[in-house]
Amino acid sequence: MQPNTRLLQIMGAIGALSGFALWALWKILDAGVLSDRIALSIAAFVAAGLGAHLALSGPLAQKQAGSRALLLGALTSLLVTLAALRYDDISQTQPIAVGFIVVLWHLALPFLISQGLGRGFRHYPTLYAEAWNLFERLIAAWIFVGLTWAVIYLSDLVLSLVGLQLLTLITEIEPLGPTITGAAFGLGLAVMLDIGGAVVPALLQRLLRLLLPILLIVVVLFIAILPFRGFDAVFGNLSAGVIFLVLTAMMATMVTAATGPDNGHETKARMLSLSARAMAGLMILPALLAIWALWLRVGQYGWTPERLAAALLMAIGLISAAFYLGAAARSVWHQAIRRGNVSVALLGAGLAVFWVGVLPTEQIASRSTVARYEAGLTTVDALDIYALKAWGRPGAAALARLQEKADAGDTALAALLADGSVTASAAKIAKLRAELKGLLPVQPVTATATRDAWIDLATDYDLQDWSRICTPDASAEPALCGVIVGDFLTDSTGEEVLLVQKQGTNLFVSGFAFGEAGLKPYSVSAGGSIGYVPEAQTDALFASLMAGPPTLMPAPMNIIPLAGGIMFLPNSSAQ
Secondary structure, three states, rough: HHHHHHHHHHHHHHHHHHHHHHHHHHHHHHHOOHHHHHHHHHHHHHHHHHHHHHEEEEEOOOOHHHHHHHHHHHHHHHHHHHHHHOOOOHHHHOHHHHHHHHHHHHHHHHHHHHOOOOOOOOOOHHHHHHHHHHHHHHHHHHEEEEEEEHHHHHHHHHHHHHOHHHHHHHHOOHHHHHHHHHHHHHHHHHHHHHHOOOOOHHHHHHHHHHHHHHHHHHHHHHHHHHHOOOHHHHHOOOHHHHHHHHHHHHHHHHHHHOOOOOOOOOOOOOHHHHHHHHHHOOOOOHHHHHHHHHHHHHHHHHHHHHHHHHHHHHHHHHHHHHHHHHHHHHHHHHHHHHHHHHHHHHHHHHHHHHHHHOOOOHHHHHHHHHHHOOOOOOOOHHOHHHHHHHHHHHHHHHHHHHHHHOOOOOHHHHHHHOOOOOOOOOOHHHHHHHHHHHHOOOOOOHHHHHHHHHHHHHHHHHHHHHHHHEEEOOOOOOOOOOEEEEOOOOOOOOOOEEEEEOOEEEEEEEEEEEEOEEEEOOOOOOHHOOOOOOOOOOOOHHHHHOOOOOOOOOOOOOOOEEEOOEEEOOOOOOO
């Protein structure tokens, strides 16, 4: 038997068995014979273990792959269990914690392969090659899964012409679908293993190297312009910190691609080599700027689990940037980059485990929220009750503390907690209604009573959404939204309201009619026909709508009435 055929058989069988096992596990868990926490731990162990076995098979022998997959499955299950312990309802477990666990699972695979091959945890050429190859194999395997189901769907269409229903058969035999998916995934991995998996990683690395000078120019321009642009304008929100964090990660990826797995495989082009070395030295700047942006955000709004996760990632980015800066100052800088990458990966994995399993993120965030309110840094309207309810037991303890303050005489806080709303208190909604009445221009200008009646009937959700979109920031023009009142619907009496929202280069129009049960939204065909227009035309169109009362005219077309709406054809000759 040819080695490639045997590999296909083994990997296909493992994949099929994995798919069947996951289906069987799902049926057991769905039966409710186990508690939620035990079911979660078992599910995490089985899914992580089977996935690791498939990923490790090929580079390692089956026995080696199996033993290491069991270890990784057990560690993953432990971390998932610890992350869920802070919640009475395990479904509330923070997605960020789950995301960290998934990243740790992927990060561990190259190290397990290198150790299984007897090269230890710090053999950079093996780690480098296996990290790229694993990425390629997993992507290719999922693509093959998609192609497999596309062929099955096409086959069903063909066979249905002669009375055979293939998809119906697969649906009726429940384990067949997961088994097919698992088998296809295993076969996809086997094919990529058989061809060596060197083409795509090499292609990606070459392309990343070519982009080095472009990204370097962008970074240099940003650093040169930043003092003139103003730091406050750049660091006004967390998105700036996220951008700097992503930029740091991209710079590290490009430098890593330029240095290659070992000596002799780094880029030979002088311009690319100089660009990579300069980028390694400059990486410290976006890493520091990311931390600064986060620090300003925390000072404004306090800690949340999301900001603590960002702090962890930014700390890893700063450590990596420090390694790169030291490496760039050395004569043999390529090797220093490689050693730094291994150290940062191991340290980052340790910090991520600490964040998920040890660091009380929800407790820190909950205490920060209460402390800021007690210090007068957060108003009652800005208290995020929804977030506290989502932070498990620490959030519940924080709400109990706030309830004590409310019972002690904090009437505004008592109203917020008594309201029971997870989005806004009654006082905040009343404030939003008053603000929108003063914010939204109306045409005709005499229709303020209709506009105010429309705002009074709007839902809490709509009011908050309109306030977020229509309230200009310091750099925006005063009017981002406007209201047009008129008799737009011919089959009803009275006036209707159109809300025109300007968002970038788009205008969005929403229609509302007054009914016995309150406001009734209706579709506005103009919203679809406006679509995307150049920014200058958007501004002019919005200005014209707000300049005076609109002129109504009959539509130059007939319509086809349908249940729940109408069908019409645009007058193409007029376009």
